[in-house]
Amino acid sequence: MVERETMEFDVVIVGAGPAGLSCAIRLAQQAQEKQQELMICVVEKGSEVGAHILSGAVFETKALDELLPNWKELDAPVTTEVTHDDIYLFQTEEKSISIPHIAVPKTFKNHGNYIVSMGNVCRWLAEQAENLGVEIFPGFSAHSLILENDEIKGIITGDMGVANDGQPKDSYMPGMELRAKYTVFAEGCRGHLGKQLIKKFNLDQDATPQHYGLGFKEIWQVPPEQHKEGTVVHGTGWPLDKETSGGSFMYHAENNQVVIGLIVDLNYTNPYLSPFDEFQRMKHHPVFKATLEGAERISYGARAIAKGGFHSLPKMHFPGGLLIGCDAGTLNFAKIKGNHTAMKSGMLAADSIVNSLASDSPSTDLTDFTHRFKSSWVYDELYQSRNFGPVIHKFGKILGGAYNTVDQNLFNGALPFTFKDNYHDHAVLQPASSSLIIDYPKPDGKLSFDKLSSVFLSNTNHEESQPCHLQLADTSIPIDVNLAKFAEPAQRYCPAGVYEVTKDDNQQPKFVINAQNCVHCKTCDIKDPSQNITWVTPEGAGGPNYPNM
Structure with a gap:
């Protein structure tokens, strides 16, 4: 039995993303107001806060306005306001149609929003939290749950210095037990502990299966004459085929930088489809090429997003803790935004915890969180967009898009119909024998690139042994x-x-895992048709090190 150091807190928060940090700030704010002393700890597996944050991101400040109303005076890195919106239907590799705003759902309109780096926003939120007395531990992964008598009592951080054969090295250091009255899980999409909690407490018994997309993002330094600060471009269609849904984006940020990306729904059916290569193809379309030609790619990353929305929300409370943000799936895909909803869910979690701690007999199961959540604008927003994804999957991009435009623009999401995706993304792949082999063009090294050179730009690193x-x-x-x-x-x-099929010494197929390359996107955990791969936390601080994604 490994002897572990134990630290006691009132609240342990797993994940220093927008949800976890908003929860921590709100807890500390209320503790100050009530003149209470709260011990609050945030555990972050990245080497620093923001290292594992990847988001578009066009940012809606609704939750930030509530959490820190003076955020402008506090020099929040939220400065590039959206000045122009373009929306395209991409028909072929050369053709596209610019869609008038009246013909698209109002949820796509970004007046009053900002183009930001969420990595930098989270670094700034962490500073605000620390100024309020919150302890933040970067470089420590939450490896496992402390479960006693069917109640969560905290988490155990990952052991350091373990060799690949499982034996301790000279540098071995056992993980710590971080115990708390309440543990809040804000790991982001497909959190590995959140996944365990959902199964353990059957939190999804009344929900449809969660639905996911794989999002790619690159940052480019572009010539000044090709830069239009504040411009937002969204698109659908090519390079994805009619059976594959998703969408592209390009945001003109500050300092002559452009953010470009593609989201591919992971309910695609052709096993020969390569989301990465679809993204590389996309950049050759004239709409994107006109901005990227002669520019320099300076960063790359990829991350799964939970986009099932309202119908896929699990119960978010259980004995000893709460599940918030993208760990629970609060992203509003009708807006292609989840940071504001994640932040609000964290703030509601803090309110529920403070209320319980102030009572004469604190409850271990924060059942009042459900009432707070259902009474909030997050619930209303997700409910109004409840049919957005399922309708597109059922009727296709054109008819589904038309339905969503009518539903959102004329009825505020109140049409009396319910559509659901009652399947798992991993279960829909067709056999290779009945699928079309896709011949992707070779990257040109100017607009399109290979995977390994892309991973290099993500600064990904893991302890090899x-x-x-x-x-x-x-x-x-x-x-x-x-x-x-x-x-x-x-x-x-x-x-x-990460994954290759090579030949062994007998020229038989061999499956190879290059774990060193992993950018922690979680796609394998989601899309593997046999559900044979489980993503768990590597040694703390491993993975990508995104500077400003």
Whole structure:
């Protein structure tokens, strides 16, 4: 039995993203107002706050206005206001139609929003939290739950200095027990502890399966004459085929930088589809090429997003804790935004915790969180957009888009119909034998690139001698099942070149995991058709180190 150091807190928050940091700030604010002493700890697996944050991002300040009304005076990195919106239907690799605003859902309109780096916003939020007395521990992964008598009592951070054979190295340091009256899980999309909590407490029994997309993002330094600060571009259609939904974006940020990306829904059916290569193709369209030609790509990243919305929300409270933000799936895909909803969910969590701690008999299960959530604008916003994704999946991009435009613009999401996606994304892949092989063009090194050079720009690094954090339940499945039936799609859905099929000494297929490349997108955990891969936390501080994503 490993002896572990124990630290006691009132609240432990897992994840220093917008949800976790907003929760911490709100807790500390209320403690000051009530002249209470609250011990609040935030654990962050990235090497620093913001290192693992990847978001578009066009930012709606609604939650920030409530949390820190004087955010402008506090020099928040929220300065580039949206000045212009363009929306396109991409028809072919050369053709597109500019869609008038009257013909698109009002949720796509960005007047009053800001183009930001959420990594930098989270670094700034962390400063505000620390100024209020919150303790933040970057570089420490929340590895496992402390579960006693069916109640969460905190988390255990990951052991450091373990060799890939599982044996301790000379540098071995056991993880700590961080115990708390309440533990808040804000790990982001497909959090590995959140996944365990949902299963343990059956939190999704009344929800449809969560639905996901894989989002890519690059930052480019562009010539001044090609830069239009404040301009936002969204699009749908090419390069994705009619059966694959998703959308593209390009945001003109400050300092002659442009953010460009593609979101591919992970309910695609063709195992030969490569989301990464679809993104590389996309940049050759004239709409994007006109901005990127002669520019320099300076950053790359990829991350799964939870986009099931209202119908996929699990119960968010359980004995000893709460599940918030994208860990619960609060993103509003009708807006392509989730930071403001994540922040508000964290603030509601703080209110629920403070209320319980102030009572004569604090409850371990914060059931009042459900009432607070249902009484908030987050609930209303998600409810109004409840049919957005399912309608597109059911009727296609054109008819589904038309329905959403009518529903959102004329009825504020109140049309009396309900559409749901009652399937898991991993269950819809068709056999390779009945699928079209996609021949992607080779990258030109100017607009399009290969995976390894892209991963290099993400500054991804893991301690090489450590147990693999991409765990196979059955090592035979990748070759015997996934390769035989689906041409092993992990080779293509992974945006970082982690998975390969090579040949062994006997010229037989061999499945290789290059865990060092992993950018922590969680796509393998989601899309593997056999659900054979489980993503767990690597040694603390491992993974990408995004400077300003």
